[in-house]
Amino acid sequence: MASKKDQFISACATLTKGEAGNTGEWRAKRPIIDLSKCTPYKKQKDTCYLCWLYCPDGTVKRGIPIEIDLQYCKGCGVCAQVCPTKAIRMEVEEEFVLAECVIEEDTE
Amino acid sequence: MAEDLTEERVINVTWHGRGGQGAVTAAMILAEAAYLDGYQGVTAAPFFGVERRGAPITATTRFSKKPIRTLSPATQADVVVVLDERLLQAVDVLGGLRADGLLILNASSPPEIFCTDMDIAVATSDANSIAREIGLVVAGAVLINTSLLGAFSKASSLIQMKSLEKAIGENFSGQAAKINIQGARLTYEATRINRSWQLS
Amino acid sequence: MGAKLCRVQVIAAYPITPQSKIPETLVKYVDSGELEAEFIRVESEHSALTVCISASTVGARVFTATAANGLAYMHEQLHWAAGARLPIVMALANRGLGAPWTIFNDMQDSISQRDTGWMQVYCRDNQEIMDSMIMAYKICEQLHVPMMVCFDGFVLSHTVMPVEIPDQKQVDAFLPPYVPHLQVDGPEPININPVMLAGPRANAQGVFCPSYMGFRMRLQEALESAGDVILEVGREFGEVFGRSYECLLWQYRTEGADTILLTMGSLANEASLAADALREKGCKAGVVSLRIFRPFPAEPLRQALSGAKHVVIFDKNISYGNEGATCTETKAALFEGGLQPTITNFIVGLGGKNIVATDLEAATEEALKRRVQINGPQWIGVAV
Numbered sequence: 091m092a093s094k095k096d097q098f099i100s101a102c103a104t105l106t107k108g109e110a111g112n113t114g115e116w117r118a119k120r121p122i123i124d125l126s127k128c129t130p131y132k133k134q135k136d137t138c139y140l141c142w143l144y145c146p147d148g149t150v151k152r153g154i155p156i157e158i159d160l161q162y163c164k165g166c167g168v169c170a171q172v173c174p175t176k177a178i179r180m181e182v183e184e185e186f187v188l189a190e191c192v193i194e195e196d197t198e
Numbered sequence: 199m200a201e202d203l204t205e206e207r208v209i210n211v212t213w214h215g216r217g218g219q220g221a222v223t224a225a226m227i228l229a230e231a232a233y234l235d236g237y238q239g240v241t242a243a244p245f246f247g248v249e250r251r252g253a254p255i256t257a258t259t260r261f262s263k264k265p266i267r268t269l270s271p272a273t274q275a276d277v278v279v280v281l282d283e284r285l286l287q288a289v290d291v292l293g294g295l296r297a298d299g300l301l302i303l304n305a306s307s308p309p310e311i312f313c314t315d316m317d318i319a320v321a322t323s324d325a326n327s328i329a330r331e332i333g334l335v336v337a338g339a340v341l342i343n344t345s346l347l348g349a350f351s352k353a354s355s356l357i358q359m360k361s362l363e364k365a366i367g368e369n370f371s372g373q374a375a376k377i378n379i380q381g382a383r384l385t386y387e388a389t390r391i392n393r394s395w396q397l398s
Numbered sequence: 399m400g401a402k403l404c405r406v407q408v409i410a411a412y413p414i415t416p417q418s419k420i421p422e423t424l425v426k427y428v429d430s431g432e433l434e435a436e437f438i439r440v441e442s443e444h445s446a447l448t449v450c451i452s453a454s455t456v457g458a459r460v461f462t463a464t465a466a467n468g469l470a471y472m473h474e475q476l477h478w479a480a481g482a483r484l485p486i487v488m489a490l491a492n493r494g495l496g497a498p499w500t501i502f503n504d505m506q507d508s509i510s511q512r513d514t515g516w517m518q519v520y521c522r523d524n525q526e527i528m529d530s531m532i533m534a535y536k537i538c539e540q541l542h543v544p545m546m547v548c549f550d551g552f553v554l555s556h557t558v559m560p561v562e563i564p565d566q567k568q569v570d571a572f573l574p575p576y577v578p579h580l581q582v583d584g585p586e587p588i589n590i591n592p593v594m595l596a597g598p599r600a601n602a603q604g605v606f607c608p609s610y611m612g613f614r615m616r617l618q619e620a621l622e623s624a625g626d627v628i629l630e631v632g633r634e635f636g637e638v639f640g641r642s643y644e645c646l647l648w649q650y651r652t653e654g655a656d657t658i659l660l661t662m663g664s665l666a667n668e669a670s671l672a673a674d675a676l677r678e679k680g681c682k683a684g685v686v687s688l689r690i691f692r693p694f695p696a697e698p699l700r701q702a703l704s705g706a707k708h709v710v711i712f713d714k715n716i717s718y719g720n721e722g723a724t725c726t727e728t729k730a731a732l733f734e735g736g737l738q739p740t741i742t743n744f745i746v747g748l749g750g751k752n753i754v755a756t757d758l759e760a761a762t763e764e765a766l767k768r769r770v771q772i773n774g775p776q777w778i779g780v781a782v
Contacts, residue, residue, distance in 0.1 A: 098608050098612070099580075100483040100591060101591050101592060101607070102590050102592070103592045104586055104587075105586075105588065108601075109601055111600070113253075115252075115254065115288045116216070116251075118252040165252060187284070247595060
């Protein structure tokens with residue numbers, strides 16, 4: 091009856107990377123992790139992971155060390171804000187882009 | 199104003215930028231300049247999508263000799279202005295440009311290297327360097343939106359610089375107005391085009 | 399009582415006269431343990447419906463009740479409940495809206511919420527309220543669309559009349575447990591009703607999901623198919639409980655009638671008395687009363703009015719600057735069927751103004767005397 095079999099009765103999205111498109115494209119600031127301050131890395135233990143919990147695009151991978159998927163990280167900086175040991179800092183993306191261009195030109 | 203235009207011809211300009219770059223502001227200043235230039239019909243509108251710094255955004259400017267009666271986004275632009283050349287890969291910028299249209303890029307490379315397999319005209323201008331040199335920098339970000347208006351005037355010949363300068367002057371005050379006008383002038387001079395372009 | 403029989407699990411309501419009796423009774427059931435449910439106290443009607451939306455999303459069968467300005471205060475969340483496709487059932491004691499203040503009956507409150515995507519059923523008596531509540535859950539949970547069970551405030555809500563209470567075991571068999579369309583407590587968390595853009599969106603798996611308009615179209619499709627579901631559930635109810643509701647509108651002495659009195663809600667009872675009186679006088683009068691207002695039963699209405707030369711429409715509501723809502727909708731339905739009876743619209747009973755069979759009879763005679771289309775609504779019962 092009606093739309094019973096329709097998988098789109100109401101709108102929803104899964105909390106995973108890629109649900110909002112290629113969000114890494116938007117990044118104006120890039121998260122840089124200082125592993126010497128990162129709790130799981132320091133303790134060599136699966137712990138903390140607040141950055142994973144709070145990342146709105148699911149781009150943080152739990153593990154030792156943690157990894158951030160830059161293809162989808164939109165640079166919002168929530169991870170840096172919630173990190174209890176201030177192990178993540180946000181740096182201007184443009185400088186990385188320029189640096190990458192230089193590397194590309196060198197290899198050509 | 200381009201005198202040889204027919205009364206009905208509507209010129210469509212699409213702006214591609216990133217949230218925070220000022221593409222919407224540029225689109226609006228261009229509309230104001232077009233009005234000052236003698237076009238009776240002008241509109242400017244942003245396309246609302248992801249409203250976030252860094253996310254691709256689109257805005258349109260339209261102008262015509264007669265008042266404009268359409269408000270929906272243009273699908274085929276005569277001129278496309280791109281504020282960040284990396285958007286060429288991220289967004290289908292060229293899909294919305296007429297086959298004989300004009301592409302204006304904020305890029306340091308010469309126009310000849312872009313879109314070599316297409317009939318479009320390409321103009322480039324290194325607005326980033328110009329803006330940085332003259333101090334058009336706010337909170338660490340270089341502002342190139344008004345500078346690219348100079349590139350638009352030079353490459354398209356559709357709007358005179360004096361109208362643009364007046365429009366920029368009306369949107370900024372004091373030193374900010376001066377420096378934005380200077381940016382537009384320098385970018386006008388620095389704009390290079392692969393071939394002369396005329397609206398068809 | 400109807401809600402209790404349906405074994406609702408969450409109830410949230412803010413006390414407002416005249417619906418107060420419903421939550422008051424339910425609180426007693428919850429307190430005594432007769433009803434295993436959470437009664438959630440809230441500070442406003444807006445919050446009451448928000449609680450229902452949340453509870454329904456996670457799979458609870460929910461119930462709320464309100465009236466008049468309380469319903470108006472829910473307005474934003476009414477849209478949300480329908481858009482989120484939640485089968486919430488609301489008991490609505492129809493009442494006039496301020497200003498000026500009235501606590502008495504008319505249908506301005508629910509008619510004002512016509513376009514929120516909720517189904518609306520209007521009851522003629524208290525037995526129908528009880529039965530409609532039970533059917534409402536079955537209908538809503540099939541369609542994933544909420545429903546207002548509307549009944550005239552005070553006229554029905556505070557009038558005592560005998561009601562046959564269905565057997566709990568029979569209700570349990572008739573109404574299977576509610577299964578929500580989204581699983582929100584699964585291993586993968588989901589973002590419910592996120593921001594939509596104008597075009598379809600590819601999700602992380604590359605599957606294109608509907609746009610805003612795509613979801614809105616699906617809601618319309620659900621309501622378009624609701625008529626059949628309401629009829630089927632009404633028929634099934636008749637089989638189990640002996641009272642069939644296999645109709646979207648009620649008809650009384652419409653056989654061979656050339657004059658139809660068109661009403662909604664409890665006014666149908668008075669209208670049937672008026673029709674009897676008119677028949678006595680030789681006027682071939684009958685009554686059509688809308689049971690369902692959303693989805694609008696255009697096709698059955700066209701059939702019911704196909705032999706009518708004169709249609710006299712009584713509205714306990716008005717769309718200011720135009721006319722009564724059922725009049726407008728009836729005209730639209732007739733236009734599509736190419737039918738052109740004369741139509742007279744009377745605005746009656748606003749703010750509890752008493753309206754009796756003799757008023758309806760006199761109004762009908764007045765309309766028939768003119769024999770031509772009267773444009774604009776006529777008001778009954780306004781001395782000054």
